[in-house]
Amino acid sequence: MEDEFFGEKSFQHYCAEFIKHSQQIGDGWEWRTAKECSDGYMCKTQFQIKNGTTASHLGTPASVHACLPTEEDLELAVDGSEVMESTTASEVIKYEYHVLYSCSYQVPVLYFRASFLDGRPLALKDIWEGVHECYKTRLLQGPWDTITQQEHPILGQPFFVLHPCKTNEFMTAVLKNSQKINRTVNYITSWLSIVGPVVGLNLSLSYAKATSQDE
């Protein structure tokens, strides 16, 4: 069934390689197998703190915790910051990022959801506020490039999604380029480094080095 350029087996292979490196640097990504099926997805939970009344720009590394913080880390962040006056639990946001495979488009798809620590989910407009200005213009250009709320195909719960249909276009360019300069590429690493920052998910540079070291 896999005559495609990026089939499900490739997806699972690249995710496995990606997670290997994540484990080495304690970045928190893990693989979850779906019940009743052989497929699965990659996921990571991350906590971010809203500074004062405005949402921190999620694209800026300073405001993003790259790995799962302990409670101590959160306390330190709260105490050490001058910007935050009275940070309450309601200003800490839990982000869950899931990377799934779309067999219809034969590309990975990024699903995510966010909630306050008390369980209240963030609405689309809150998510939108956290998207960096430079990404907003690109996203507003077409309905197919935007963030929408959709049902998670394995969990059946509402998540936000970056629409996958343009993925092939930009990934083809990335892969062609790397072939030219004879460099191996982990499809998932490259793809996630492009779409992730739009929604507050940043990758450590060591992921890129990990891939070229493998060959």
Added chain:
Amino acid sequence: MTDDKDVLRDVWFGRIPTCFTLYQDEITEREAEPYYLLLPRVSYLTLVTDKVKKHFQKAMRQEDVSEIWFEYEGTPLKWHYPIGLLFDLLASSSALPWNITVHFKSFPEKDLLHCPSKDAVEAHFMSCMKEADALKHKSQVINEMQKKDHKQLWMGLQNDRFDQFWAINRKLMEYPPEENGFRYIPFRIYQTTTERPFIQKLFRPVAADGQLHTLGDLLREVCPSALAPEDGEKKNQVMIHGIEPMLETPLQWLSEHLSYPDNFLHISIVPQPTD
């Protein structure tokens, strides 16, 4: 002998008699009588229930009205699933009318997508159509269409206009003369007994030897538990649009004639009723 085209009309005009009742804990200023409506199987709840909303809002104060949502026997109803699919999956073994409870508060954030406007239904519908064509034609047919053709598909559905819809949709049902069918069949199989909302996989309508795959072939490959063992008792019904097609039916034919307007075959596996 029924023409194949008649099947398209029968599918489009399928209706489910429904009784909408306001949830007892909603705060009302006057008595809210139940509201009866024939729901189109091929449409979506939030698209066809304006009258239901107006009827119950008349009995309530403005401040007690938040986003409307529907529930059947405790299960929140996903508005983004076609009505016929919801009925077949959840209520096909119960007596008619379908009894749906209407809510205006405590929206179940963990279970249901928000539906802020008709635009959200349109976006979802077009997204499904796009995905179906990605499977059938690598998106070539739908991408070649103009914006006005996309609009016509949506307006046809919204206004219950069979001819308007199929004038454009027929193009999505074509395939190259040298092939015997679509590249892959857009389908989703639903069961209430699983945590996973549906099964969707790549599946070709034609085998390597040119034989047409059947509904039975599909189930054997992606959902074998749905089928009874060779000599065993039939445990489940395999239902599309309220009927059980023969398992020998070619999948390509089902895709062309029994798909929903979003071009997907939405198949329900429900326990065989014991009456």
